[in-house]
Amino acid sequence: MEKVTDIRQGVEKLLKIRGREIPDFSLENRQESGFTPTLLWNGKRIPLFTNRYDPRIRHIAAYGNKTEENSALNVYAFTGSDVSLDRLIYRELNIAEFILHSKIKKITAFVNENAANIIAVMEDGTTANLDLGNTMAPGSHIQCQHRLITKHGMANDLSVTDMTVQHQVYIFSEEGTAVYDDDEYYLYGLSEEEVETVLTVHGIFTNHISCETWPEDHIRYLSMIDAVYASGKTGKSVLL
Amino acid sequence: MIKPIKIAILSCNHGHAKGYYPLKDDPMFELVAVSIAPGYEGGEGMEKLENIPQYSTDEELYANHPELEAVILASDNISHMRQVRDATKRGLHIFSMKVPTFDMDEYAEMIRLTEEAGVVCQVELEMRHHAPVYRVKEAIENGAIGKLLSVNLVNYSHNPVWWWPWMCDPEESYGKRVSLRPGDHRFRGGALADHPHVFDVIRYITGSEFGTVYADVSPNLRDEVQTEDMVRIIGKLKNDVIFSIDPSYANNERREYPRKGVKNPKPVEVFMTAVGTKGTIVADLYGKTFCSQMVPTGDYYCAGLGSSGLWNRRTAEFYHCIRNGRKPTVGLREHYNSIRAMNAAYESIRLGEAVKLD
Numbered sequence A: 001m002e003k004v005t006d007i008r009q010g011v012e013k014l015l016k017i018r019g020r021e022i023p024d025f026s027l028e029n030r031q032e033s034g035f036t037p038t039l040l041w042n043g044k045r046i047p048l049f050t051n052r053y054d055p056r057i058r059h060i061a062a063y064g065n066k067t068e069e070n071s072a073l074n075v076y077a078f079t080g081s082d083v084s085l086d087r088l089i090y091r092e093l094n095i096a097e098f099i100l101h102s103k104i105k106k107i108t109a110f111v112n113e114n115a116a117n118i119i120a121v122m123e124d125g126t127t128a129n130l131d132l133g134n135t136m137a138p139g140s141h142i143q144c145q146h147r148l149i150t151k152h153g154m155a156n157d158l159s160v161t162d163m164t165v166q167h168q169v170y171i172f173s174e175e176g177t178a179v180y181d182d183d184e185y186y187l188y189g190l191s192e193e194e195v196e197t198v199l200t201v202h203g204i205f206t207n208h209i210s211c212e213t214w215p216e217d218h219i220r221y222l223s224m225i226d227a228v229y230a231s232g233k234t235g236k237s238v239l240l
Numbered sequence B: 001m002i003k004p005i006k007i008a009i010l011s012c013n014h015g016h017a018k019g020y021y022p023l024k025d026d027p028m029f030e031l032v033a034v035s036i037a038p039g040y041e042g043g044e045g046m047e048k049l050e051n052i053p054q055y056s057t058d059e060e061l062y063a064n065h066p067e068l069e070a071v072i073l074a075s076d077n078i079s080h081m082r083q084v085r086d087a088t089k090r091g092l093h094i095f096s097m098k099v100p101t102f103d104m105d106e107y108a109e110m111i112r113l114t115e116e117a118g119v120v121c122q123v124e125l126e127m128r129h130h131a132p133v134y135r136v137k138e139a140i141e142n143g144a145i146g147k148l149l150s151v152n153l154v155n156y157s158h159n160p161v162w163w164w165p166w167m168c169d170p171e172e173s174y175g176k177r178v179s180l181r182p183g184d185h186r187f188r189g190g191a192l193a194d195h196p197h198v199f200d201v202i203r204y205i206t207g208s209e210f211g212t213v214y215a216d217v218s219p220n221l222r223d224e225v226q227t228e229d230m231v232r233i234i235g236k237l238k239n240d241v242i243f244s245i246d247p248s249y250a251n252n253e254r255r256e257y258p259r260k261g262v263k264n265p266k267p268v269e270v271f272m273t274a275v276g277t278k279g280t281i282v283a284d285l286y287g288k289t290f291c292s293q294m295v296p297t298g299d300y301y302c303a304g305l306g307s308s309g310l311w312n313r314r315t316a317e318f319y320h321c322i323r324n325g326r327k328p329t330v331g332l333r334e335h336y337n338s339i340r341a342m343n344a345a346y347e348s349i350r351l352g353e354a355v356k357l358d
Helices: A007-017 A055-063 A085-100 A192-205 A214-234 B017-025 B058-064 B077-089 B104-117 B131-141 B170-174 B197-206 B310-324 B332-351
Strands: A025-028 A038-041 A044-047 A070-080 A104-112 A115-122 A127-136 A143-150 A153-156 A169-173 A176-180 B005-010 B029-035 B070-073 B093-096 B121-123 B148-157 B210-218 B230-237 B242-246 B268-276 B279-284 B289-293 B300-304
Touching (some): A007 A025, A007 A192, A038 A192, A055 A085, A055 A143, A055 A153, A070 A085, A070 B230, A070 B279, A085 A104, A085 A127, A085 A143, A085 A214, A104 B210, A104 B230, A104 B242, A115 A214, A115 B148, A115 B210, A115 B230, A115 B242, A127 B148, A127 B230, A127 B242, A127 B268, A127 B279, B005 B310, B017 B029, B029 B058, B058 B077, B077 B093, B077 B104, B077 B170, B093 B310, B121 B310, B121 B332, B131 B268, B197 B210, B197 B242, B197 B268, B210 B332, B230 B332
Parallel strands (some): A070 A127, B005 B029, B070 B093, B148 B242
Antiparallel strands (some): A025 A038, A070 A143, A104 A115, A115 A127, A143 A153, A169 A176, B148 B268, B268 B279, B289 B300
C-alpha cells in the first residue's frame, strides 16, 4: 500500500475518497505558528485544536456531554523536554474545556521549574486537576491519563489497570522494542499527531467540526498560560 | 518465644475492622472479645467472630475482660477520643484507625494520655508497607529522576456510606458539623476525611512537611450525601516541592449490587506520579490487579491484589512494639502533621484561598 507522506496529501486523500472538492488551503505547522498548527483557508487563520481529535479524547468528551452530570476531570501529562511547559499547559487546558463542555473561569496553580500542578474551575462549577511536567528524554511519547468522573460513571483514555499509554503494535527484537500507533488505515504512514491534524482539517472542510470560536479561544488559552504562572508566583487564584 | 497479646476489637464499625477478625487465628494474638456499635451488628466478616464473645458496649467488654493488654479502635472517628481515654486509663496499648481525630486539641490530649500511660499507640497507615511506595521512595532518594520537582497522588475509592453510614455523617466522621464553605449545603467529613494515606505517603516519600495547601471541591456524584465526594488539593511542601492530591470518592459504587466487590471496575486505587529535573515516575501503588468479567451482568471488575501478608505485617509490628519495645512506623506524633494538613485543606475550601502551615 502506498504510504501517505504529509498532511496535505492525507487531507486530499480523504476528500477524494468521498468524491469531494479539494478547497484552496495551506497549513503552517506547530513550529511555525507556536502552539498549534494553523489552517489558512477562506481568508482566515484558524488555529487547529488537533489534540481534541485524538479518538480517545473525542470519546471522553462525548461521554461527558450531559454537562449536568459531570463533576471533575483528573489529568496527568508528562512529555519530553523538547516540548515546552507552556505548550503542555495550552494543550491540557484546551482538552479540559473540550471534555467538560465549559469554559475555564478560575485558575490556581503551583509551578516548580518544569512541573506545574493546576486546578481549573469551569463556569459550570466542575473542575479539572492537571499534574504536568516536561522532563522526560527529548522525543518521549507523551504519558498521560484523562479521567472524567461523572454522576453516571467514568471515562478514561487509559484502561483500568494501565498506568502508561499503550500502543497498537509492539515489536520485540534483538534491536529492542519498537512501538507503532497506526489507527487510520487510509492515512497509513502519518504519525499520530499528523493524523489528528488531517482529521481536524477534514472535519472543518466537511462541516463536522465547528471552528468559529477557535481564533478567540486561542487568545484565551494564551492568557491562561500567563494565569498559571501568575498564580504560581502569587499563590492566589486568577479569575479569567 | 511468642507470648500472645490479649487483644479486643472495639466497635467493629470501621471498614477495616474485618481485616483484624483473623487475629483469632494469629499465634501472636489472642482475640479475647469484640464490641459492636449499635446498628452495625451482622457487618461484613462478622461470621468469622463465631465463638468470640461479643458485647454491645465497650464498658461491658472491659468489665468482663480485665485480662486485656491491647485494643484496636475499629470505630467511627468521633468515638476515638473516648476510647483512647478508656484504654489509657486501663493501661491498654492502642492500635488506631487512620484518623485518630480531626480536633487538634483532642489530638494533643491523645498524645499526652498515651505517653503518660506509657502505652504503644500505633496508627493504621498501611501504605507505608506497600512495596511500590518503597521503590518510589528509594528511586527518588537515589536521584533516579534528578532533583524532585513535584509529587502527585490520587486515592480514589467508592463511597462506603451505604454500608458504613457514619463515614459521611459530619459529626461521626469529622467530629462536628462544619459547613464546607458559605452557601454550600455540604459539610466536612467525606472523601477528604477518609483518605489520609496520601498525605502520609507524600511526607514519607519526600521527608518534608506540608507548607502551603490549596483545595477545592467539585459537584458531588451522590446527591444524597451531605459531605464532600470530590475534592482536589494542590500546594507546596516546605522543601519547595509542589504536590497534588486527589482523595475523591470518584469510583462510583453500584448501589443496586450491594454485594461486596461488585463495583466500579476498580473499587479502590492509589497511584502516583512524580516529576524530577531528569525524568518522571508513574506508579500504581496498590499492587497487581486481577481482572474478571461477571456473569450474568457482564460487569468488568478488577480486584487489587495488594500486598499479601500486609495485614499480618502491620499487627506483627504492633506485637513487637508491645513485647520488644520497638517504635511503631507511624505513631500519634508522627501522624499529627498529616491530620493538620487535611484540616488546612478543609480550611482552604472554606476560605477559597491557599492556607499556610507553620
